[in-house]
Amino acid sequence: MFELDVRSRRPIYEQLTDKIKELILYGILRSDEQLPSVRTLSAQLTVNPNTIQKAYRELEREGYIYSRPGKGSFVSPAQQGTxxxxxxxxxxxxxxxxxxxxxxxxxxxxxxxxxxxxxxxxxxxxxx
Amino acid sequence: MFELDVRSRRPIYEQLTDKIKELILYGILRSDEQLPSVRTLSAQLTVNPNTIQKAYRELEREGYIYSRPGKGSFVSPAQQGTxxxxxxxxxxxxxxxxxxxxxxxxxxxxxxxxxxxxxxxxxxxxxx
DNA sequence: TTAACTGTATTATTAATAATAGTACAGTTG
DNA sequence: CAACTGTACTATTATTAATAATACAGTTAA
Structure with a gap:
């Protein structure tokens, strides 16, 4: 789903937020579509869960996604296709x-x- | 002579090399023109001398300038105006x-x- | 000749921060 | 209940830019 450059100067969480933002803005990720769980994505990218969480937290702060404890994280309808x-x-x-x-x-x-x-x-x- | 953003993620020495490269490539710094001494520039920018030296070393490695111990650092003729x-x-x-x-x-x-x-x-x- | 400049080199230390590790708690779902 | 979810928190490690402090040698002008 993503390609990361772990030895880039750009922090991993920032690479992540940018990629996800693009996927949302380009409409590749649709409204209310569920994102991979923190732990799943962490395992896929072989990156610490906290790093993923940091990215998701930032995305939510900026209104790109919304998260529901126990359910998951989803694309915010307002942003999709924008x-x-x-x-x-x-x-x-x-x-x-x-x-x-x-x-x-x-x-x-x-x-x-x-x-x-x-x-x-x-x-x-x-x-x- | 320069404006630096000390709180940028870009290292100071890298900001420096880029600015100097531009000044040379645009012909603002002319061939064989002397650059500020390591210590002078260090004082002007309130930056550690080693940081300036690192930038100069890199510029010399890339052929933009040449340095003469005891004399100073100068714009490499080959690069000027290129x-x-x-x-x-x-x-x-x-x-x-x-x-x-x-x-x-x-x-x-x-x-x-x-x-x-x-x-x-x-x-x-x-x-x- | 000497003082005050130059560049260069080296080592050690500090500071900042991204990333990791580990654990815990609570909501959701089958 | 078991296995998922998100969230929160503290502590630690790793990396690296930046600083600090010297030292040495060449150049230059008074």
Whole structure:
């Protein structure tokens, strides 16, 4: 379900929250869908349960999931399919990066070419 | 000369190397120009000298600067003005980010708008 | 020549924090 | 009741950036 880089500088729990957020925002995890239990995921990823719990706690704090003691953790309906947040995020990053690109003399046509490349890339691997 | 975020997760020495690399690649630091001495910069940034030294050592290892015991540390002529490396780097990042943008439904015209915004931005703050 | 700079090297210590380990408690479900 | 769930807490380990404290040698200018 996930790939983690245990020797990354990014903490494991943070890698986890980000991946799960993406799955939710992209709608891959659906509303009220149950997430793996803390202990199950811990075993799957061979990571300490406390690390998983920390990720889940953070996700709940941010409203991405809700947890019911004794039942499990589930995707929060409010967030599902909300690409808006992700879009804004990507937009900001793009703006920052393009400012640099401008500095380095990138032209608009170069940018267009890059965008086309990115489009083709997606076309190949997606949509079976 | 620099702004550091001492509470960033990015190590200080790494923030330093990156900033200096940029100054060199953008040609702001010229060939054979002398960098601040380890101790001077250490005092200016209120950072331990060893941290500065670590950054300088890394920069020398990567060929950005050369150091002469007793004299100082200087910009390596080979690297000055070499935007090629930086361009390639930014290009890669852009491609990766645009792939995500495509996923999120960004259109080419949206991208163009972003590029224009970035261009204007630069125009304002640069070139007096 | 000497004082005050330079870079370089080394060792030890501190600080911060992610991750682990272990245990406990309570709700849910079959 | 047994086996799951989430939650909470404390303690410990491991990693690593940063600091501290010296020491040595080359350069330079007064």
């Amino acid at each position: 690409n808006a947040a992700k879009r804004a995020e990507v937009r900001d990053e793009l703006l920052r990066l393009m400012a640099e690109a401008v500095y380095l003399g990138f032209t608009e046509s170069e940018i267009s070419v890059l965008f086309k490349q990115a489009s083709e890339q997606k076309g190949e691997e997606d949509q079976p | 935007n090629a490396a930086k361009r390639a780097e930014v290009r890669d990042e852009l491609l990766r980010l645009m792939a995500e943008a495509v996923y999120l439904g960004f259109t080419e015209s949206e991208i163009s708008v972003l590029f224009k915004q970035a261009s204007e931005q630069k125009g304002e703050e640069d070139q007096p």
